[in-house]
Amino acid sequence: MRYAMAVDTRKCVGCSDCVVACQTENNVPHGFCRDWVVEVMDGTYPQLEMEIRSERCNHCVNAPCVRCCPTGASHFAEGGIVLVKKTECIGCGACIASCPYDARYPHPDGYVDKCTFCEHRILKGMKPACVEVCPTKCMYFGDLDDPNSDVSVVLKKRKYKTLIPEAGTNPQLYFLI
């Protein structure tokens, strides 16, 4: 099993619904977030191009955060989900520094927090909160080992890219272009 997510940059309008849905679902403390929206512009008026992306932890196959964690709190769960065991996390911040995607934040309770792909939901067969709420339906989630999963199907049909592939992390967050 290999969980992955694809985000369609052609449909995303950058409304940040994914952000507020995640914050509410996961009780993220005020002032922090586990997912966020990036807008990239290119060109000069009126020859312009824009890409909007909903970003979060890339749940990398080769995750530097897991490798550098001194206590083993950062670990791979089933399906390759990168998680932090908060009882084992000492809040040293090594993982925050190692993440090329800036996907982690220090929780005020003293541990490091990040996107879990809403593990508590997917274990019950539901989709992550961001995927379920998105008004543009621009996010696809599922198991890459299942050829019929939403994410497998869309990655077969469409061109895509990953972020900072040169970091060698083998990210599992794909952007449809």
Add this chain to the structure above:
Amino acid sequence: MTNRREFIKISLLGAGALAAGAGGYSFFRQSSSVPDSGILPTDLKRTPTYCEVCFWKCAGWVYKTPEGRIWKITGNDEDQHCNGRFCPRGTGGVGMYYDTDRLKTPLIRVEERGRQVFREASWDEALDHIASKMKAIASQYGPESMALFTHGSGSSNFTNLMNAYGTANIAEPSYAQCRGPRDEAFFATFGEEVYSPEITDIRDTRCLVLIGSHIGENMHNGQIQEMSDAIDKGASIITVDPRFSTAAGKSKYWLPIKPSTDIALLLAWMNEIISKEYYDKKYVEKYCYGFEQLRNHVKDFTPEWAYGITTIAPDLIRKTAKEMANASPAVLIHPGRHVTWYGDDTQRIRAIAILNALMGSWGRRGGFYRPARISVAGARIPPYKEPSKTWQDLFPGKYPVAGSVPTNILIDASIPENNPGYPVKGWIINGTNLLSTIPDINTTTKAIQNLDLIVAIDTMPMEYTGWADVVLPECTYLERYDIIRTSPHRKPQIALRMPAAEPMYNTKPGYWIARELSKKLGLEAYFPYEKQEDLLDWQLKQLGTSLSEMKNIGVKTFEREYDDLYFAPDEQAEFATDSGKIELYSSYLEQYGFDPMPSYVPHEEPPEGFYRLIYGRAPMHTFGRTSNNPNLTELMDENKVWINPKVAREWGLRNDQEIWLRNQDGHVSDFPIKVRITERIRWDSVYMVHGFGHTQKQMTRCYGKGASDTGLITKVLVDPIMGGTGMRSNFVTFLTEKEEQEAAL
């Protein structure tokens, strides 16, 4: 990555995040540990609602934690407005409930207006105060001298009260400050308006044309979902906007038009479509009136003619006309929603309506569908007294085509020097921040000074509540019943709102407030049900359901009476116009002395060193009413002024530099606003999101954040047809030093 590339994080990112917001708001969202304990919505108790954060009214479910605290709100899968998916504002609607800055108890003013010195009062005392003033106004001037300004689902309570009291002076800014010109233009053309949610068949369109309509930034949920579906299905989008909007970024063609010249472009499209015979000939022949006059009218408005006006190359005008023609009739030239721009707005929307008629898209798949709705029986109440005077008697002859009361006419009539036909002496304001909504704030505050009574009914302290004599705290939509939602859609559907929690603080539902006030005015016969839920149950039973069933399902869908979502191929459709046809040539407008077909009239241009002020929406906020919502403030807590890099270079401006804006009449923004240098805006314009720069200190999270566009809109171009207030008519320049700002004051 080139140096021209901009990279913006729209929402905050964890690692570099700010500390928690001000205002004594708890650091954590709720006291319980919901996700950690692995609790899922399916395990929790849920109650139905429909959202009140904006006018789209999506139906959803409110979930509570086992401790009984409101946790989250999600969409109802059965609902046609949202299809199970709430937008960021709806998802963040819980913040409206938890906002500790809410109005908490009735207040009575103790000092002069605007000073905001109030004392707390009981409901009984506050309502007595209002009733005695209303009685005095009725006996001294007549009940018509009371006006109601209202917005949202609660409107029906206060509209009923005011009608019973004897006045029809009831105005919603959603008319004269928003969609009024559109409604009148479509009515003049098709004999029908486009409703809300709009009957736009975006889902099945093959070509979507947006004229300044920034879907995706305006978060009209169903439309965004359908636009996304259309993109998936390969539809092309054409966006006309001086700003590179989000929608422009998704468009096959973006037409970076010079502001205020849209009518010229629309006429050139008509010229091209008629001269190249792209129009739907059978449809036009069968359904339309005045084609020959239109052909004659537009024959000189070539793409070359429009080029000099709009700055859009003739080739691009031709290509886009062809693009529409190729998709016809599944082409949708979107009617827009907030369309009060330049004072000739009814005519501009007429041009849009005519273009749709030429493409044969009205009543066709991928164009406009025929809506269906179910009507709910009203409570049995005595007939209303016919008011002896209406708004038309205030300034006879003004805005003859207005189908609703223009807010601005009631405000003008509250100033005695304007010599209205009769005085307006009292206002009840419910759920609409007039000082952020109505342009030309000085006129509004001047009107306020002349009133005998102002009542504010809202959930939040806002600028206007500071001016009120009595402030009544309404509970939020999460704490009350409201009318049954019956908006038209593809299928008739109803939705229920019920309280998810008891009202917090000393707040009350609008129904209770209106009914208690009616008792004090001797009008309780107009509110025969003590509790709104009893009325709802009776109404629902008329529809073959009940309150208890609706509490379980939230939304109920009915079948259409006829299978007539689109015109049948041989249908002899009749239109509610004078000619019974789609009026390309409007005899209706002509009889009131207006142009029967739209013409382009040039508008004033910005003077040297000034830039046209354009404003719009951000997807995470509704008007100015969500600016203090703790959940949404986190996504966006201030607006910035968008400035083209060329202009910024000339002025030596930097990103995030704080500047003040001064308009052509010398008005300076109350607060500084940060600069956002971006290629996304034309060099002759600046842009900002509406709804910031709040001056109400009791909104602790948004006070002083960013600048108010409304405060800079002092020149208003009023549409003579229906009274809409054109607000894209102001120009601003930049003040970079505080001294400069002070000197300018």
